[in-house]
Every structure is written in C-alpha cells, then in structure tokens.
Amino acid sequence: MGAKKTKVNSESDYTSIVQSSSFQTLLSEKKKFIIPFTIFFFCFYFALPILTSYSTVLNHKFIGSITWAWVFAFLQFVMTWVLCMIYSKKAARFDELATKVIQEGGNSQ
Amino acid sequence: MNTAAFTMFLCIVFVTLVITYYASKRTKNANEFYTAGGGLTGWQNGLAIAGDYMSAASFLGIAGAVALTGFDGFFYSIGFLVAYLVVLYLVAEPLRNLGKYTFADMIAARFDAKKVRGFAAMNTVTISIFYMIAQLVGAGALIKLLLGLEYTTAVLIVGVLMTVYVIFGGMHATSWVQIIKAILLMGGTLVISIIVFAKFNWSITDMFAQMKTATPLKETFLNPGVKYKIGLDTISLNMGLVLGTAGLPHILVRFFTVKDAKTARSSVVYATWIIGIFYVMTIFLGFGAAAFVGNSAIVAANPAGNMAAPLLAQALGGNMLFAFISAVAFATILAVVAGLVLTAASAFAHDFYNVILKKGKATEKEQVGMARWAAVGVSVISIILALGAQTLNVAFLVSLAFAVAASANLPVILYTIYWKRFNTTGAIWAMVVGLISAIGLVIVGPNVFSPEVGKAIFVGEPWFPYSTPGIVSIPLGFIAGYLGTIFSSQKADVKRYEEVLVKSNTGIKIGG
Numbered sequence: 157m158g159a160k161k162t163k164v165n166s167e168s169d170y171t172s173i174v175q176s177s178s179f180q181t182l183l184s185e186k187k188k189f190i191i192p193f194t195i196f197f198f199c200f201y202f203a204l205p206i207l208t209s210y211s212t213v214l215n216h217k218f219i220g221s222i223t224w225a226w227v228f229a230f231l232q233f234v235m236t237w238v239l240c241m242i243y244s245k246k247a248a249r250f251d252e253l254a255t256k257v258i259q260e261g262g263n264s265q
Numbered sequence: 266m267n268t269a270a271f272t273m274f275l276c277i278v279f280v281t282l283v284i285t286y287y288a289s290k291r292t293k294n295a296n297e298f299y300t301a302g303g304g305l306t307g308w309q310n311g312l313a314i315a316g317d318y319m320s321a322a323s324f325l326g327i328a329g330a331v332a333l334t335g336f337d338g339f340f341y342s343i344g345f346l347v348a349y350l351v352v353l354y355l356v357a358e359p360l361r362n363l364g365k366y367t368f369a370d371m372i373a374a375r376f377d378a379k380k381v382r383g384f385a386a387m388n389t390v391t392i393s394i395f396y397m398i399a400q401l402v403g404a405g406a407l408i409k410l411l412l413g414l415e416y417t418t419a420v421l422i423v424g425v426l427m428t429v430y431v432i433f434g435g436m437h438a439t440s441w442v443q444i445i446k447a448i449l450l451m452g453g454t455l456v457i458s459i460i461v462f463a464k465f466n467w468s469i470t471d472m473f474a475q476m477k478t479a480t481p482l483k484e485t486f487l488n489p490g491v492k493y494k495i496g497l498d499t500i501s502l503n504m505g506l507v508l509g510t511a512g513l514p515h516i517l518v519r520f521f522t523v524k525d526a527k528t529a530r531s532s533v534v535y536a537t538w539i540i541g542i543f544y545v546m547t548i549f550l551g552f553g554a555a556a557f558v559g560n561s562a563i564v565a566a567n568p569a570g571n572m573a574a575p576l577l578a579q580a581l582g583g584n585m586l587f588a589f590i591s592a593v594a595f596a597t598i599l600a601v602v603a604g605l606v607l608t609a610a611s612a613f614a615h616d617f618y619n620v621i622l623k624k625g626k627a628t629e630k631e632q633v634g635m636a637r638w639a640a641v642g643v644s645v646i647s648i649i650l651a652l653g654a655q656t657l658n659v660a661f662l663v664s665l666a667f668a669v670a671a672s673a674n675l676p677v678i679l680y681t682i683y684w685k686r687f688n689t690t691g692a693i694w695a696m697v698v699g700l701i702s703a704i705g706l707v708i709v710g711p712n713v714f715s716p717e718v719g720k721a722i723f724v725g726e727p728w729f730p731y732s733t734p735g736i737v738s739i740p741l742g743f744i745a746g747y748l749g750t751i752f753s754s755q756k757a758d759v760k761r762y763e764e765v766l767v768k769s770n771t772g773i774k775i776g777g
Contacts, residue, residue, distance in 0.1 A: 170764045173773075182770060194354050198507075201347045205340065205503045208489035209496030215488050220470035221477055225336055225489055232343045233541050239350055240537050247358075247530055254771040261773065 173261045182253040189246050193239060200235055204228050269584050270411050273592035281430065281599060284441045288434030295619075295632040298435035299366040299611050300521040307528045309444060311535025314519050316443030318345075318510070318536070319450055319543055320396075320601040321403035321571075322663040325594060327544075328577070329570020331551020332563055335476075335486035337493050338551060342544035344506025349537045351511040353530065359682045359769035361520045361529040367608075368517045368674065369616045375681050375758075375765050378689045379621050384696045386616035388673045389514040391700065392666055393609040394647055396515070397602055399662035401651035403571065404598040406659075410572060411591045416655055424648040427602040431610060431640040435633075436522060439603045446593075446600035451543060453593040457574070458546040460581045461553035472552060479556040486555070498731045502664065505735035509667030512674030515601075515608040526772050553577050571659065606640050606647075613639035657722075664733050665707050672738035673699035676746045682769055686757040687750050694749030699742030706734035 173179050207214050207228070214225035292298050305313065323345065330338030364371035369385035376382075401420050408419035430438045465472035473487065480486045493499040510516055520529045554563060554573035557580045566572035578590035614636035619627040627635070654662075676695040680687040707713065709728040715721035729737075767773055 170767050171760065173767045173771075174763045179767070179770075183766075186770070190354055194350075197347065197350045197354075201343075201507055202500070202503065204343065205499045206496075208336075209493070209499045221473035221487065222470060223487055226473070226487070229336070229339055229343055230545075232347055233545060236347050236350055236537060237541060240353060240534050243353055244530065244534055247527075251527060257767075257771050258773050261767075261771075 169261065173257060176257065176260055178253065178260050179257045182250065182257055185253065186250060193242070197235065197239055201232065204232060267411060267584070267588060267591075269588035270591050273588045274408075274412065274595055277592050277596045277599070278426065280445065281426070281438075281442050281596075284445070285430050285434035285438040288437035288441065291437050292433070292435040292633070294629040295366070295615070295636070297437065298633050298636055299518075299607075299615065301436040301440050303522060303524050305440060305522045305528075305532075307523065307531030308535055309440070310519060310523050310528070310532035311539065312447045313440045313443040313522070314516065314532060314536035315539040315543070316445075316447035316450070316600045317515060317519055317604045318540060318601075319447070319597065320663065321400055321407070321594065321598045322659060323543070323547075324450060324454075324597050325403060325407070325571045325574055326569075326659060326663070327547045328550035328554060328574040329563065329567070329572070330492075331547055332554035332558070332573040333560065333570045334492040335480070335482060335551075335555075336489045337491050339548065340493070340499070340503065341506065342547045344503050345510070346537070346541050346544050348507045348510035349533060349540065351508060352516070353533045353537070355682075356511045356517075356678060357520055357529045357533050358526040360517060360678070361523070361526045362769045362772045363682075363765065364517075364521060366518070366521060366615045367611050368514050368678075369612065372677060372681050372692060373620075374768065375687070375761055376689045376692055381689055381692050382616050383621060384693055385674075385677070386612040388669075388696055388700055389612035389616075390609045390643070392512075392670050392673070393514055393605045393612075394643065394650065395662060395669065396513070396666040397605040397609075397643075397647040398651045398654050398657075399659050399666065400598050400602045400605070401647060402654050402657060402662070403659045404595070404602075405651065405655065406567065406571065407575075407591070407594055407598070410566065411575070411595075417652060420648060420651050423598060423602060424644055424651075426599055427606050428641060428644040430599075430603045431606045431644075432637045435636075436607060439600075439607050440522060442596075442603055443600040446596040447539065449593045449596055451539065453578075453590050454543060454546045454550065456586070457553065457578060457581060457590065458549035461549040461557070461577075464553070464557065464581075475556060476552055479552075480560050495731070497736055498733075501731045501733045501736035504739055505664060505668035505671050505733045508671035508675050508735070508739060510670075512670035512678065513667070514612065514670070514674070515604045518608050518611065519604075550574050550577060553581070557581065569659065602647075606643050609643040610636050610639035613643070665703075665712075668707075668733050668735045668738060669700060669703040671735055672703040672742040675739070676742040680746050680750075682765070684750075685759070685762050687746070687762075688753055688755045688757055690753035690755060691746045691748075691750030695742050695746030698745030699738060702741045703734045703738035706731075706738055710734065 218227050327341050363374040369382045372385045373382045404423040405416040405420040554577040558576045563573045575591050579587035618635045706729045711727040713722050714725045714727040
C-alpha cells in the first residue's frame with residue numbers, strides 16, 4: 157500500500173468511499189473471513205479450560221503417559237500458527253482490494 | 266557473590282548502554298522518541314514484540330508454575346499465545362492505521378472529547394505501572410538471590426537502568442534492547458530444552474512417563490486441576506489471558522514503530538512464531554526443573570517457583586549455564602520495564618501534556634523534554650511502589666494487569682473500530698467501569714483477603730471468590746460501553762465513523 161496520499165480532502169469523500177462498490181466488497185470479504193474465524197478460535201480456545209474443568213474426558217491416555225489434555229494443549233499452538241498463516245494469505249487479497257479502493261477514491265472526485 | 270553471574274550481568278549492562286548511546290544520537294524529535302521513526306522492519310518488530318512480551322512472568326513464572334503444578338501452569342503459556350490471534354485478527358491493523366503514538370490516539374480518531382483521551386491515557390499509565398511493579402518485584406528477588414544484593418539496591422539498579430535507556434534512547438534503545446533480549450532468551454531456553462530432552466532419551470513419551478513419578482503430585486501432575494479447582498476460576502483466568510494482550514498498552518505501541526498496517530501484520534506473525542516456540546519450550550523448562558532440580562529445592566529457593574529455570578540451568582550445566590540463564594532473566598526484565606516506562610511516559614507527554622494541555626501545539630523540543638521528565642516520574646513512582654510490594658506475588662500482579670487491560674481497554678478498542686453507534690459517553694463508561702471493576706474485584710478477592718494468615722495481605726473471607734476478575738469485569742466493560750452509548754442523548758457521528766471505517770480498512774490518509 158504505497159500510494160496513500162490522495163487528492164480528496166473533505167469529509168464527504170469518506171462517505172463516497174464507503175458507498176463505493178470496491179470498498180463494500182472489501183468490507184464484506186473481510187467480514188466473511190474474520191467473523192467465522194474469530195468465533196472458531198475462541199470456541200477452540202475455551203473448549204480446553206471448559207473440558208478440563210467440567211469433565212475428565214481429557215485425562216484419558218493418548219500414547220503412553222501422554223493424555224489428551226496435553227494433545228489438545230499442543231493443538232492450540234498448531235491452531236494459532238495455522239490461523240496466522242491463513243490470515244497472512246487472506247490479507248494479501250485484502251491489500252489488493254484496499255489498493256483498488258485507494259486508487260478509485262483518489263480518482264473519483 | 267557469584268563471579269560468573271556478576272560478570273555476565275555487567276556484560277548485559279554494558280551492551281545495553283552502548284545501544285542506548287547510539288540510539289540517543291538518532292532520538293532527535295518526538296516521532297523518533299515515541300516510535301523510532303516508524304522505521305522498524307516486520308522481522309525486527311516481531312522480535313521486539315516478543316522481547317516486550319516474554320516477561321519475567323513468562324520465563325521465570327511459567328517455568329516455576331509448570332514445575333510445581335504441571336498442566337495448570339501450562340494454561341498461562343497457551344493463553345499468552347492464543348491471545349495473539351485476537352491481536353492479529355481484530356486489533357493490529359486498524360490500530361496501526363488509526364493511531365500515531367499512543368493507544369489514546371486511536372480512540373481519539375473517533376472522539377474529540379478531551380475526557381476520552383484523558384481516560385485512555387490514564388488507563389495506559391495505570392496498567393503499565395501495575396505491570397512494571399510486577400517486573401521490578403521479580404527483578405529485585407532475582408538479583409538478590411543471584412548477586413546477594415539487598416532487595417532495595419536491586420530494584421534501584423533496574424530502575425535506574427530502565428530510566429537511562431528511555432530518557433536517552435527512547436524507542437530506538439527500547440526496541441533494540443528488546444530485540445537482543447528476545448534472541449538471548451530464545452537461545453538460552455533452546456539450550457536448556459535440548460539438554461533436558463537429551464536427558465529424557467530424546468523421547469516425549471519417556472519424558473511424560475518419568476514425570477508421573479518425578480514429583481510429589483505423582484500421576485496428577487500430568488492432569489489439569491492441581492491448582493485451579495474451581496471451574497469458573499479457571500475460565501476467568503483464561504479470559505484475562507486471551508483477551509488481555511490486545512489491550513496491553515506497551516504491546517499496542519509496538520505497532521506504531523512500523524511504517525504501515527502490512528508491516529504491523531507481518532510483525533505479529535513473526536512474533537507469534539517466536540513466542541509460540543518459546544512457550545512450547547516452557548514444557549521442557551518446567552518438566553526439567555521438576556525432574557532434575559526437584560520440588561523441594563525449587564520451593565526452598567522461592568515458594569512461588571520463580572527460581573526454577575535458573576536452578577535447572579545450574580543442575581544441567583553448572584555455574585556457567587546458571588550465570589548465563591540468570592543474565593538472560595535480567596535482560597528479560599530490563600527489556601520489559603524499558604518498554605513499560607516508554608509507554609507510560611508517552612501517554613503522559615503526548616496525551617496529557619501535548620494534546621490536552623498544550624492543545625497539540627508543543628514544539629518537538631518541548632515534547633521530547635516532557636517525555637523524558639515523564640519517564641523519570643513514571644520510574645520513580647514505580648520504584649517506590651515496588652519497594653513497598655516486595656511480598657506480593659509476581660504472577661498475581663501480572664494477571665491483574667492482563668485482566669485490567671482486557672476489561673478497561675479491549676471493549677473501547679473493539680467498539681471504536683467496529684461499532685457504528687458507539688459514542689463519547691459509551692467510551693468513557695467502558696473505560697471507567699472496566700478499570701474500576703477489575704481493580705475493585707481484585708481488592709475484594711482472594712489475593713487480598715484470605716482466611717489463612719500470611720497467604721494474602723489481609724486476613725478475612727474474600728467477597729469475590731475468583732483469583733482473577735476477568736469473568737465479571739470483562740463483560741462489565743463491554744456492557745458499560747453498550748449501555749453508556751444507548752442511554753446517552755448523543756447521536757452517533759456517522760460521518761466520523763465512516764472516516765474511521767475507511768482509514769482502518771485501507772490506511773488511507775486523506776489530506777496529507
């Protein structure tokens with residue numbers, strides 16, 4: 157996102173950008189991605205303390221002395237890293253859309 | 266006195282002062298002082314975030330907590346890491362796009378009222394000082410044990426160093442101290458983890474099998490529920506951990522040290538890898554300490570387990586490794602407190618002094634001058650409070666700072682970015698109610714009141730049953746922001762929200 161400075165400078169220009177189809181596309185694509193993923197990682201995260209507090213199901217053995225609680229704990233790390241990579245990938249697309257918004261915003265006036 | 270440890274401490278002090286000297290030459294204006302000119306790369310800032318974040322509580326506290334309580338200690342590691350998803354998905358990029366120097370800048374992008382900025386700055390100063398007391402108490406205890414210095418002397422040494430870094434080197438010095446500390450900490454932890462793993466025959470299953478007999482807890486060591494027996498208490502702790510990071514002012518300011526949202530994003534990703542790998546290794550630190558140092562030796566050195574990691578180093582690699590790990594712990598504390606001093610000083614000098622008092626018209630020289638004085642002031646207050654807080658548990662103070670950040674800052678941040686109707690009254694309610702409820706519930710909770718003599722500050726039944734306030738105070742912060750908005754007669758400023766929406770999503774800067 158190099159080209160940040162644009163020619164527009166009055167308040168109404170923000171409204172026109174918000175109403176532009178390219179900005180609406182950016183917003184709806186972001187929503188479609190961020191909301192479900194955020195709900196997912198919160199559920200995945202809180203599942204661990206809820207399961208450890210209110211059940212003993214995670215105390216069962218996985219391999220040898222390693223219990224499911226440790227496996228689930230480690231999966232939290234994997235989940236975090238994977239979601240980081242997915243976000244980075246997805247964000248490249250958002251950058252493209254944002255650049256389009258900036259270019260159009262600068263030229264529409 | 267331990268000569269090897271003393272020499273390595275001096276090395277750390279020398280290297281950090283050299284960094285500060287070079288940084289001071291570049292710290293000419295407010296922008297350089299607050300944000301290092303916004304010139305850090307994603308990789309550098311990722312390391313600096315990791316260095317800012319992995320505090321004494323992470324390194325010493327979690328190693329001890331895992332060694333003494335097994336799985337329950339590991340909750341901290343998980344929460345501290347997953348928290349970065351909240352930062353990455355919801356906060357980092359809008360924050361970078363809307364703010365300039367401080368967290369209050371971002372809230373002020375929507376609300377002009379001086380009160381809003383004032384409360385945001387007050388939250389920043391309060392949270393940073395709480396966090397700093399924890400670090401200073403930890404530093405005092407560590408140096409006392411390692412070098413045999415008095416607690417007061419130890420706190421003063423750390424206090425003077427952190428002030429010097431910030432006054433002379435501003436964000437440049439702070440960032441580079443954090444970067445070097447992150448590298449040292451990762452290196453030191455990796456060495457210990459490899460030795461521990463070798464001693465367990467390079468086998469994870471062997472390691473877990475041995476842990477069943479290595480501690481007085483026997484098999485229960487590997488199961489959750491050793492420390493946190495009340496379900497809602499566990500959930501409260503986890504809420505504070507996962508939601509706190511995105512509201513911690515000293516982490517938020519790190520996103521202003523890069524040039525744009527894209528770099529802010531990549532720095533979170535780098536930080537998440539580094540911090541994640543570090544927290545995985547806390548298993549080796551904790552298990553290793555429990556197996557090779559032993560429960561009674563850990564508790565004898567410090568009842569909370571804070572000396573587990575240095576003692577493990579001694580057991581594994583003798584005096585040299587002990588000295589090295591101790592010096593790493595020292596560097597860890599220095600880097601974190603420097604970040605905290607800088608953050609609190611920025612909030613004071615930029616928000617209170619320049620914007621509110623001088624109406625944004627202070628010269629560059631006045632701003633930097635005031636920031637330096639503010640750094641001195643913040644340091645002095647923290648040192649005095651830390652001297653009085655010697656007996657407080659470090660982990661408790663840190664979890665308090667996290668819960669306060671999650672309750673007082675996160676609601677207002679999320680509403681500012683994402684809620685169209687949000688208004689000035691809602692912003693103030695969210696910040697005030699979040700701050701007061703979080704601190705209030707701690708004061709009436711089991712960390713302050715305990716029926717057992719000597720377990721807490723006062724003897725008595727706690728009114729609030731949970732050790733961290735998050736489960737009540739975080740929802741209260743959100744509810745207060747909502748109700749404040751709904752009940753106020755103000756109409757939502759739609760134009761202003763549109764501006765925030767466009768800026769936060771595109772980074773566009775209209776009119777300059």
